[in-house]
Amino acid sequence: MYKYFNPNPEGNLVGDCVIRAICASTGKSWDRVFDELTEVARRLKDMPSSNYVWAAYLKELGYKRHIIPDTCPDCYTVRSFIQDHPYGNYILGTGTHVIAVIGDNYYDAWDSGNEVPIIYFERR
Numbered sequence: 137m138y139k140y141f142n143p144n145p146e147g148n149l150v151g152d153c154v155i156r157a158i159c160a161s162t163g164k165s166w167d168r169v170f171d172e173l174t175e176v177a178r179r180l181k182d183m184p185s186s187n188y189v190w191a192a193y194l195k196e197l198g199y200k201r202h203i204i205p206d207t208c209p210d211c212y213t214v215r216s217f218i219q220d221h222p223y224g225n226y227i228l229g230t231g232t233h234v235i236a237v238i239g240d241n242y243y244d245a246w247d248s249g250n251e252v253p254i255i256y257f258e259r260r
Contacts, residue, residue, distance in 0.1 A: 141236070141243035149245055153234045154190045157227050160236035160243040161259055162197065187229065191257070194227060199257035206254075214242050215249045217256070225259035 143159040143166040144152060158169045170184070176193045177184040184190070191201065204212065214228060218240050226237040230251045236243040237256075 137241050138247045138249055139241045139243050140245065142245040151185070153244070154185050156245060157234040157236040157243070158190070158194070160238065161225055161227050187231075190234070191229075194257045197259075199227065199259050202256050202258060204254055204256065210252060213250050213252055217253055218242060227257045227259075228253040229255040229257075 141156060141160050142149065143156060144150065145166055152166075152170075155166055155169045155173065158164065158173070159166055162169070164172075173184045173190060173193050176196070177186070177189045180189055180192060182189050195201065204217075214235055214237070217226075217228060218237060221237070222240045224237075224239070228235045228237055228242075228251075230253055233248060233251055235248050235251065235253070242249060
C-alpha cells in the first residue's frame, strides 16, 4: 500500500528520492541523511544522488544488495515486489528513482507503485 512520505524539512520536492527513501528505511532525519550521504560522496568524488554513492552508503549501514532478475522487465513493479516480499525493510532502485518498502507498504512523495525496480537493498 502506498504511503505518502516527504521528510524534507521545507516540504520541497527537489529530486531527493534517495534521501527520502533512506529516511523512511532508517528513521533518520532528512538533514542527517543528507550530511552523511554528502560525506560519502565527497570521499568517493561523486554526486550524492549517484547510484554508486548511495549504494556505498547503504552498504556502510549494513544493507545487503540484491539484483532483480530481468525475467519480465516491464511487468515486475514495486507492487509486485511487495507481494513477493511482504515483510522486511528494503530500498528499491529503478535506475532513475529510489523507493522505501517497509512491510507491505511503500513510502514515497508520489505513488510510484508502477515503477520497475532493478535492484534492491535489504536492511538487516
